[in-house]
Amino acid sequence: MAPQESASTPELGASSASGFSRRTVLKGLGVGAGAIAAAPVLAACTGGSKPSAGGSASVNTTSKSTSLGSSGSDDVPKRAIQAMIDAFQTKTGDKVSINTVAHNDFQNKISTYLQGSPDDVFTWFAGYRMRYYAKQGLAAPLDEVWSKIGANFSDAIAKASTGDDGKKYFVPNYNYPWGFFYRKSVWAAKGYQVPTTFDQLKTLCAQMQKDGLTPIAFGDKDGWPAMGTFDYINMRTNGYQFHVDLCAHKVSWDQQKVKDVFDNWKALLPYQDKAALGMTWEESAQTLAKKKSGMYLLGSFVTQQFTDKTVLADIDFFPFPAIAVEGQDAIEAPIDGFMLSKKGGDNGAAVALLEYIGSAEGQDAYAKIDTSNIATAKGADTSTFTDLNKKCAEAIANAKSISQFFDRDALPAMANNVMIPALQAFIKDGTYDTKNLEAQAKTLYASQ
Amino acid sequence: MSSDLPLVGVRPDAGERTPARRRKAGNRKVSRLTSRDKVVLGIMVAIPTLIELLLVWLPTGLSIGLSFTKWNGLALSNIRNAGLSNYSFVVHDYPPFWPAVRHNIIWLLFLGFIATPIGLLLAVLLDQKIKGSRIYQSIFFTPVMLSLVLVGVIWQLVYSRDNGILNHLLGTSGKSNAIDWFGDSNVNLWAALVAATWRHAGYIMILYLAGLKGVDPSLREAAAIDGASAVQTFFRVVFPAMRPINIVIVVITIIESLRAFDIVYVINRGTNGLELISALVIQNLVGEGQIIGLGSALAVILLVISLVPIIFYLVRTFRKES
Numbered sequence: 001m002a003p004q005e006s007a008s009t010p011e012l013g014a015s016s017a018s019g020f021s022r023r024t025v026l027k028g029l030g031v032g033a034g035a036i037a038a039a040p041v042l043a044a045c046t047g048g049s050k051p052s053a054g055g056s057a058s059v060n061t062t063s064k065s066t067s068l069g070s071s072g073s074d075d076v077p078k079r080a081i082q083a084m085i086d087a088f089q090t091k092t093g094d095k096v097s098i099n100t101v102a103h104n105d106f107q108n109k110i111s112t113y114l115q116g117s118p119d120d121v122f123t124w125f126a127g128y129r130m131r132y133y134a135k136q137g138l139a140a141p142l143d144e145v146w147s148k149i150g151a152n153f154s155d156a157i158a159k160a161s162t163g164d165d166g167k168k169y170f171v172p173n174y175n176y177p178w179g180f181f182y183r184k185s186v187w188a189a190k191g192y193q194v195p196t197t198f199d200q201l202k203t204l205c206a207q208m209q210k211d212g213l214t215p216i217a218f219g220d221k222d223g224w225p226a227m228g229t230f231d232y233i234n235m236r237t238n239g240y241q242f243h244v245d246l247c248a249h250k251v252s253w254d255q256q257k258v259k260d261v262f263d264n265w266k267a268l269l270p271y272q273d274k275a276a277l278g279m280t281w282e283e284s285a286q287t288l289a290k291k292k293s294g295m296y297l298l299g300s301f302v303t304q305q306f307t308d309k310t311v312l313a314d315i316d317f318f319p320f321p322a323i324a325v326e327g328q329d330a331i332e333a334p335i336d337g338f339m340l341s342k343k344g345g346d347n348g349a350a351v352a353l354l355e356y357i358g359s360a361e362g363q364d365a366y367a368k369i370d371t372s373n374i375a376t377a378k379g380a381d382t383s384t385f386t387d388l389n390k391k392c393a394e395a396i397a398n399a400k401s402i403s404q405f406f407d408r409d410a411l412p413a414m415a416n417n418v419m420i421p422a423l424q425a426f427i428k429d430g431t432y433d434t435k436n437l438e439a440q441a442k443t444l445y446a447s448q
Numbered sequence: 449m450s451s452d453l454p455l456v457g458v459r460p461d462a463g464e465r466t467p468a469r470r471r472k473a474g475n476r477k478v479s480r481l482t483s484r485d486k487v488v489l490g491i492m493v494a495i496p497t498l499i500e501l502l503l504v505w506l507p508t509g510l511s512i513g514l515s516f517t518k519w520n521g522l523a524l525s526n527i528r529n530a531g532l533s534n535y536s537f538v539v540h541d542y543p544p545f546w547p548a549v550r551h552n553i554i555w556l557l558f559l560g561f562i563a564t565p566i567g568l569l570l571a572v573l574l575d576q577k578i579k580g581s582r583i584y585q586s587i588f589f590t591p592v593m594l595s596l597v598l599v600g601v602i603w604q605l606v607y608s609r610d611n612g613i614l615n616h617l618l619g620t621s622g623k624s625n626a627i628d629w630f631g632d633s634n635v636n637l638w639a640a641l642v643a644a645t646w647r648h649a650g651y652i653m654i655l656y657l658a659g660l661k662g663v664d665p666s667l668r669e670a671a672a673i674d675g676a677s678a679v680q681t682f683f684r685v686v687f688p689a690m691r692p693i694n695i696v697i698v699v700i701t702i703i704e705s706l707r708a709f710d711i712v713y714v715i716n717r718g719t720n721g722l723e724l725i726s727a728l729v730i731q732n733l734v735g736e737g738q739i740i741g742l743g744s745a746l747a748v749i750l751l752v753i754s755l756v757p758i759i760f761y762l763v764r765t766f767r768k769e770s
Contacts, residue, residue: 107735108735108736109735110735110736111735111738112734115522129736136523137523138522221630221631223716223717275609275628276631277628277631277632277633277720278609278628278629278631278632278636279609279631283610412736412737412738413736413737413738414737415736415737416731416735417732421544421720424719424720425543425720428633433543436543439537439541440537440542440543443533443541443742444739444742446518447518447519447520447530447739447741447742448520
């Protein structure tokens, strides 16, 4: 099991980081010890095509097989990726083996995964997270692919796919907006109106509470969902640019602007689900489906949880209301997509796969199954869009700035090790310590 | 590393020459070690030593070294000296650290004063000649053998806020006053400790049962003849006679409380009221939020704390031998 495995082998993770390949470890230890040492590494390694001998720079254009490491372990994305790959295999005759790893485990092991024997192509995210691994030389540049697919994407998305060195490292698949999702039937029955200002939102929440609903569904057992609330209140309070600067630690955490974010949030805290810290986002989604909560601030992937068609057709969405600056101009819409591992850069079939994924045709194959996200390629089929899809796409298209999620815009350690406990402590009793946040940020960013 | 490789490589050759040597040794009837025996013994000593060095001491040394550096865990050229700053950060600025220390102490006290005595009680009860003793033993020992995934799943079924057995029994299931056993930081540590006890008690029970079987029956007979009650027999005669086992149990309890990890990690990865030093080590060493220097410093702190009971145990053991 993954947690145990990673638990028992921190040293091995470190040693593989220091340049041992699996092969040298095996050689050095003899068969018995080697099997023990290599077990976790082997678990991360996934077959697929082997790196070309000597890591030659030339791309093997005759290769007909490649591998895809996927974190799409939930039912809907899993089937959608399969459908996209099937379409690619039918079209080209290439063979793709898919290795699906539980979503959170995939993310937690990304460093060791990329340094071990990664698949040629792997699912990943735009933002600081993409640029970070590109900068470390663990991903192969995709300029060649982009010369063919570039016209399919908007400038904003092309920019989001670019590393610090100006090369492209990322092929976007879809993005999805964050916002408040609610059931139209519940709102119609109670006569609720979509709030556009923070005060209207608070009034609405108070009314919902009076009506016996949990105003805002919330599940933060995994720690990250609370970042969406933080990002929105931050952007609405201080503007998009401040969000970017704060995430990159260009500005101090220990300042009034950050305190304002927490203080604004405090006004919403009584209306968010009290049981948030014991629930996953999937569990919280059920409270919305069962009409126990009034609305849910989450990404549009929340609709994946509504397998009942009548529930799904009953879902609507509105952007986070305005607070102080920039109105509702900025939207949080993280981009998910694919990258090419360093090893995969030598494989022509992997490059062909990414070209296909970057085409409207490829994105349509995915979107046919996963209807909760918005394809990023121009010319992707929108004829099957539901009203909700259209609304989400429109909200993204109308936004003046598109932010990634906190953990994609910031140093991973800041998101995982600092923000998760800090936000959980805040949710628990409304306390925060910006001075300590700054002290931690200083140490962690300096370690990079 | 490479210098030891030939040792392994030599073995087939040595095998080819064996018949001749064996005959020779047999003729002389000298009980001295042949050079082949020496090679075999050498390999038998060298391989475990090598494994120990490579898998235990080398990583330990590296961890200690890395705890004085800043490193993102990727390219070696990125390592920079950090002096003691990682340690001072952990002690002064890292909010989960002191709660983790406190929780480890609570864990130790709980295991020591509740879980271990429960295991002892089970062992004493099952040591009586009652019907189906073996079956009971198996039942209590089962949790020790379960994988942590199963342990997590089982306790999720018990503790779940909306669907758990416990809230059903309390009649609070699905209501607003349902107790959030894993999410409420006031109770989740205790919920986790009960789950830990479920495993720990079975472990202790088996050790004690083995110990009880080893107690000389004549001691009990003598006590019975002297008119001692069952309770007196146990506390005055049997328990003191099991002193070696008792020491082992104390050390095991301490080590279990220090390495406590799996249950909290399954619940919520050691956040929100379930911080433990071991979980913090993993959070900082593994995954996207990899801060090697910091994670190593935490690991070294855990190592130093762990050394206390280990040294205590070794001192006791060697003193007895001498």
